[in-house]
Amino acid sequence: MSHLLNNRIEKKFCELKLKKQKGLICYVMGGYPDPKTNEKIISSIVDGGADIIEIGIPFSDPIADGPIIQEASFRALQNGINPDICLNLIRKTRKTYPDIPILIMTYSNILQRKGFKKFMETAKDAGTDGFILPDMTIEESKEYLEYSKKLELASVFLVAPNTSNFRIKKTLDVSTGFVYVVSVYGTTGMRNSINKYTLNAIKNIKKLSSNRTNISVGFGISTPDQVKLMSNFGADAVIVGSAIIQIINSNKDNNIHQLQNKLKNYVTTLKDACYDR
């Protein structure tokens, strides 16, 4: 793995290791349910103890996402949320939290449309630390990697339970910040149980990385027990997304203080599961 020394993500993982903690990465859909509430949501999540924030830019055709994030993208787009609004949100978040790592999760066409160079420069300028593009493959990543390197942005690639060892090694070579282990066969969204193949995949990737790459596990994680289990099998961080959107959706009476408390408490219970004891 190539290291980006000046990147907040790398620094965060170093810090976590010193403190013997696992990392908690929380996903929010940019501008959802509306830009104002979204800012408050991010604050609650950071206050609750999130180590890294992932901001989703809604795309019309999110093939890697399950029903909860699909619906959130759809509604965000209907409310007029666009990449510019999301980047402004990142700019604001960066001002409030100078040190928290921020990643953009979106689909390749959002970058392609403006041009990879231009979009990534703007994102960098807004305070972004890297990208997660679930439909970007290492085969097609030449341009993307070129500007990731130039701009010192993390390029987080995904590996799946069925990815071959040969390909895992290739992915570890180009993935910076961390490598995103997709825990299941399927799209994003909460699951009740954890499969044995998931734990084996984490163990295997951990071994192949020889401890040189940070491993984050996502897709389907929502409970403290799941966080502990993933950590025990070698995950350096866990990623939680749909569960957070679900809490936002359950705030039917639009009580923002109640929502903030709920989110903060939820994130805190997950973060508690990240301490080594």
Next chain:
Amino acid sequence: MTNLQEFPIAGKYGRYGGKYIPETLIPAINELEDAYIKIRNNPKFKRELNYYLQNYAGRPTPLYFAKNLTDYVGGAKIYLKREDLLHGGAHKTNNCLGQCLLAKKMGKKRIIAETGAGQHGVGTAMAAAVLGLKAEIYMGSIDIERQKLNLFRMELLGAKVHSVNTGTKTLKDAINEALRDWITNVKDTYYLIGSVVGPHPYPMIVRDFQRVIGEEIKSQLKDISTRSPDALVCCVGGGSNAMGTFFPFLDDDTVSLYGVEAGGLGIRTGKHSATLKVGSEGILHGMRTYLLQDEYGQINDTHSISAGLDYPGVGPQHVHLKNIQRAEYVTCNDNAALDAFFKLSRLEGIIPALESSHAVSYAMKLAKKMRADQNIIVTLSGRGDKDIDQVINFRKKYIGGSK
């Protein structure tokens, strides 16, 4: 210059094509490519596919000289490649039989597919039934509404149809949902894409199973004329019947190639599916291609009187052919397509699919500008029985009264 039949090179057509897919699908895509490359020239596989194409689906389809239409238009002779006569009622059957047979050889038992107009769904359901496979079809709920008959046909043929209620509830969302199913059930499932779209190797595989159209035209033409065709005209949604027709003629520069996209209610209204004509470069459904999209890269709603052309993307090889100016892509509006639908029905006793009516309409325009000793071949990709309701509704909505 590179021989155009050599594409894709490293999975790409110029800079288009490629594979932009979630990592979970990479092993499946690679397995598919390996299996296909191993089997495509295997004589036993070819014999078996040919057997089904001839005895089950009814190939070869006729190349018919549309004399009445030719006389009516005046100008070049118009020939129709009668894919409407193929079992299932459209060219889709060629690809469905090919891919189902491939899936069977790969040991896959469960087939999933997307469908817009329902023709690919019907083709998949038929091929799966005859080859003993289980088929599940994803179809947008809006498309189900406008193609009720095809829904019943698929169910009759033993397929399970999933109504897709996300996004625009049409073909592109059916593809998204099929891809999500594939990500979830990747180990035992074969995804049967219906057009020359999607991640590599799909655009190549579908093209190869459709090129039988062009190959047959080549040999049939020899029987009636000494010259090669002057022009080939096909409708283009994803572009599979066009690519199947064009491909054997790509390196013969004396043959002009025309792809006809759906102009819908007119390019200026924004309600159309003219991806090649007014789209821009982007990444969707696993490929780099042209898309109808907004300034931020969100995919636009499309419109066409024919559900089969209602797609915001297009096969990557078509983009390449357009860019190197080997093929010309034009549009035909809903009204003009409808006019051709009626003309062909009355003049030749052939009710064409609304998709194919776009090609017929452009061929009529083109023929007028050409000499009587020249010829145009139109691929009549499907028959219009499925479109009767749509035609009645459309006339009520936009034209009023009866004709």
